[in-house]
Amino acid sequence: MNCIIIDDEHLARVIIKTLCDKIKFIKVVDEFSNAMDAIKFLNTNNIDLIFLDIHMPDFNGVDFIKTLKNPPKIILTTSDSNFATQAFEYDFIVDYLLKPIALPRFKKALLKAQSQRTGSNKTILDLEIKNDFYVNIDRRLVKINLESICIVEAKGDYIHIKTQEKNYVVHSTLKKIEEKLPESLFLKVHRSYIINITKIVDIEDNTVLINRDVIPVSRSKRPGLIKRLDLL
Amino acid sequence: MEKPNLKYIEKLAGGDNSLKNKLIDIVKSEFPVEKKAYYENLKNKDQKKTEESVHKIKHKISILGLEKSYKIANKFEHDLREFNFERVKDFDKILIAISHYLKTI
Numbered sequence: 001m002n003c004i005i006i007d008d009e010h011l012a013r014v015i016i017k018t019l020c021d022k023i024k025f026i027k028v029v030d031e032f033s034n035a036m037d038a039i040k041f042l043n044t045n046n047i048d049l050i051f052l053d054i055h056m057p058d059f060n061g062v063d064f065i066k067t068l069k070n071p072p073k074i075i076l077t078t079s080d081s082n083f084a085t086q087a088f089e090y091d092f093i094v095d096y097l098l099k100p101i102a103l104p105r106f107k108k109a110l111l112k113a114q115s116q117r118t119g120s121n122k123t124i125l126d127l128e129i130k131n132d133f134y135v136n137i138d139r140r141l142v143k144i145n146l147e148s149i150c151i152v153e154a155k156g157d158y159i160h161i162k163t164q165e166k167n168y169v170v171h172s173t174l175k176k177i178e179e180k181l182p183e184s185l186f187l188k189v190h191r192s193y194i195i196n197i198t199k200i201v202d203i204e205d206n207t208v209l210i211n212r213d214v215i216p217v218s219r220s221k222r223p224g225l226i227k228r229l230d231l232l
Numbered sequence: 233m234e235k236p237n238l239k240y241i242e243k244l245a246g247g248d249n250s251l252k253n254k255l256i257d258i259v260k261s262e263f264p265v266e267k268k269a270y271y272e273n274l275k276n277k278d279q280k281k282t283e284e285s286v287h288k289i290k291h292k293i294s295i296l297g298l299e300k301s302y303k304i305a306n307k308f309e310h311d312l313r314e315f316n317f318e319r320v321k322d323f324d325k326i327l328i329a330i331s332h333y334l335k336t337i
Binding site: 009010011012014015018019022055057079080082099100102103 | 243262291292309
């Protein structure tokens with residue numbers, strides 16, 4: 001689920017981004033300190049969900065909602081419970097979250113959003129990012145810690161999983177493992193490669209260095225990769 | 233007067249010290265700016281902007297675990313909509329407590 005955050009407060013945006021990083025299936029594609037910039041963005045981008053601060057100077061959340069022609073799902077965020085009633089005036093408003101937002105409440109709101117968007121009945125457990133997963137190697141189920149994975153490479157009918165300590169060869173597809181990996185940590189940079197973005201050493205032209213491995217980056221994937229970096 | 237704390241920030245950071253420090257740094261850099269803006273708006277008797285300043289600071293108050301102060305700030309914000317400045321002194325105390333605390337972390 002792609003989302004954007006609209007809040008005039010930097011701290012509030014960082015907090016919501018942090019909460020999103022703890023949840024599977026949600027990816028923050030951009031954040032905005034004012035509603036006008038978000039409107040421009042929405043004119044050319046499709047988004048599944050918006051975290052929208054109601055109380056903003058000049059052009060507030062309610063004004064923003066009125067400009068939307070094809071509104072995505074919206075979760076209102078506010079420091080004022082008096083605004084809560086507005087949460088139920090539009091059917092595309094899924095929930096409202098009172099600041100400071102706690103993770104359990106945040107998860108509930110996301111479950112509602114997911115359920116209304118896709119009709120699925122996911123549970124809170126389905127939303128949590130797992131720390132590890134199991135792969136079948138020579139009839140043994142081997143546990144691999146997700147954060148330790150540096151690179152996943154597709155080779156024919158197999159995938160090679162490189163971690164800090166060991167390499168594993170598993171009979172599976174890149175698509176299957178991509179679904180298991182949290183979007184906050186991993187990015188597919190090439191049709192045959194998924195990388196852990198926290199393990200990047202450097203990026204040069206159309207390659208990325210992970211430990212001592214030089215990984216190709218597709219031309220179409222490069223903008224997405226650059227966007228994920230914390231550039232000065 | 234209740235004391236500010238980092239419980240919310242620590243819980244959110246979940247043991248990630250760099251994230252914890254990042255959040256603290258944002259609070260420490262934004263709070264003085266918001267406090268200054270509040271006093272300027274108050275001095276100019278700009279009710280609307282003072283209310284906006286209180287609203288922004290209110291979020292910091294809640295993040296720093298000041299539950300009673302949050303209620304006071306909330307009432308003050310609502311009072312300001314009716315041009316009622318009676319809670320200025322109570323709000324001052326909250327700002328002083330946060331300013332002192334931020335110097336210790």
